[in-house]
Amino acid sequence: MRRTGLPQSAARTAIVIGGSIGGLIAGLLLRRAGWQVSIYERSPVKLAGRGAGIVTHRELWDCLFAAGIDPSMEDGVLVDERVCLDIEGHEIERVAFPQIMQSWDRLFGLVREPWGEADYHMGRELVGIAQSDSSVTAQFADGSTASADLLVGADGFRSTVRQLVAPQIQPIYAGYVCWRGMVEEAELPPKAHDALFHLFGMCLPKGEQMVVYPVTGEGADTRPGHRRGNFVWYRPVEAERDLPDLLTDDAGHTHTLSIPPPLIRADHIARLRVDAQRLLAPQFAAWVEATKAPFLQPIYDFESERLGFGRVVLVGDAAFQARPHIGAGVTKAGQDAIALADALARHDSIGAALAAYEAERVPEGKRIVRRARYLGASITAALPREHVLTPDIDHSARAVLEETATLVF
Numbered sequence: 001m002r003r004t005g006l007p008q009s010a011a012r013t014a015i016v017i018g019g020s021i022g023g024l025i026a027g028l029l030l031r032r033a034g035w036q037v038s039i040y041e042r043s044p045v046k047l048a049g050r051g052a053g054i055v056t057h058r059e060l061w062d063c064l065f066a067a068g069i070d071p072s073m074e075d076g077v078l079v080d081e082r083v084c085l086d087i088e089g090h091e092i093e094r095v096a097f098p099q100i101m102q103s104w105d106r107l108f109g110l111v112r113e114p115w116g117e118a119d120y121h122m123g124r125e126l127v128g129i130a131q132s133d134s135s136v137t138a139q140f141a142d143g144s145t146a147s148a149d150l151l152v153g154a155d156g157f158r159s160t161v162r163q164l165v166a167p168q169i170q171p172i173y174a175g176y177v178c179w180r181g182m183v184e185e186a187e188l189p190p191k192a193h194d195a196l197f198h199l200f201g202m203c204l205p206k207g208e209q210m211v212v213y214p215v216t217g218e219g220a221d222t223r224p225g226h227r228r229g230n231f232v233w234y235r236p237v238e239a240e241r242d243l244p245d246l247l248t249d250d251a252g253h254t255h256t257l258s259i260p261p262p263l264i265r266a267d268h269i270a271r272l273r274v275d276a277q278r279l280l281a282p283q284f285a286a287w288v289e290a291t292k293a294p295f296l297q298p299i300y301d302f303e304s305e306r307l308g309f310g311r312v313v314l315v316g317d318a319a320f321q322a323r324p325h326i327g328a329g330v331t332k333a334g335q336d337a338i339a340l341a342d343a344l345a346r347h348d349s350i351g352a353a354l355a356a357y358e359a360e361r362v363p364e365g366k367r368i369v370r371r372a373r374y375l376g377a378s379i380t381a382a383l384p385r386e387h388v389l390t391p392d393i394d395h396s397a398r399a400v401l402e403e404t405a406t407l408v409f
């Protein structure tokens, strides 16, 4: 466990832009170090259901513990093994790999709960930033402002904060998308449930990657029969024509970067279900079929050379976005927050603290982004689309099972 430092001055103030997991962990750590922290979240309604299932790592529990949260290790669904099936449904590889699976909602609830309503402002969208030698001021879409000693940009991969301080950094499309979905355990057909629900399961049609795993149910329910199954299916999508079509809703509007789940066209979801029957092992196709509302995330990533800009600092997905194959978005956000709180505790000047934070987290962010590119390299729009159905993947299946969603690399 790293030292996060004692309060240096009770008067130091911080504004956190983004009230999701990254912003809340950063806010909790700063608050524990004596800062007065206010969170500003664009969404006018409580955040929910985003990210569906989250694979966790020991390091995430360290971050939550440092932030003052004591999550019981039983709080989640423990999976002991990973398995890969060929497209006919036969097991081709199995490895022992104990890991705790969580739902995004549950993790969010853990870090949201310590905040009252007074310091967590909803419906406040940052649109501008002004800095002076002595303070930083956030300007919001409703015309209001807030000033503090430090502004933490925790506003996700499309970060407004980053666009204001480092507009040259833009997300890069990876050449593939990820379809995701959550299904109630009780609604999975028995054969698909019994084959996969207790496992981290994979199916690897050529140039694609399908992953399923269980997570907690409503209200962090871990009782058998009351949990949920999560699927994540990576599929290559050509960038110029096919991706814009996927992001175009029924009204003909093409969304940039991502499309809100309710606006995904029914014909795309219908095609997904047909492709599942055609390309995936039957046990996996059944998960897709049983999922009522699959949703879509185009995969992007980017690296940052700098994270500190005067009195403004970036954390979490705003700072670095890696492809999801390491399953480390939440953990990285927590580690950013610990490094930031630690640097601010060790240095009296914000400039020196942010330089120290940057020196630590830029190399780590790059390491994670590059590793995730390596893990995603087999999924690309450049591959032939005929999807050879012979499972000539025994060797790589083991590597994929062992290398996916682990921070050990």
Ligand SMILES: Cc1cc2nc3c(=O)[nH]c(=O)nc-3n(C[C@H](O)[C@H](O)[C@H](O)COP(=O)(O)OP(=O)(O)OC[C@H]3O[C@@H](n4cnc5c(N)ncnc54)[C@H](O)[C@@H]3O)c2cc1C
Residues within 6 Å of the ligand: 017, 018, 019, 020, 021, 022, 023, 040, 041, 042, 043, 047, 050, 051, 052, 053, 054, 055, 104, 124, 125, 126, 127, 154, 155, 156, 157, 159, 160, 161, 297, 315, 316, 317, 318, 324, 327, 328, 329, 330, 331, 333
């Ligand atoms: C759909 C989805 C699926 C994911 N799946 C996984 C997974 O399986 N495993 C994993 O480890 N991670 C996953 N992640 C990533 C993980 O949730 C994030 O890495 C983690 O929550 C840290 O993100 P963050 O807090 O930095 O950003 P985000 O979670 O993106 O939150 C940013 C917040 O900032 C707010 N915001 C944006 N702009 C403004 C503005 N101008 N003013 C005020 N507020 C603003 C947004 O409304 C949002 O609440 C997923 C994320 C999403 C969205």
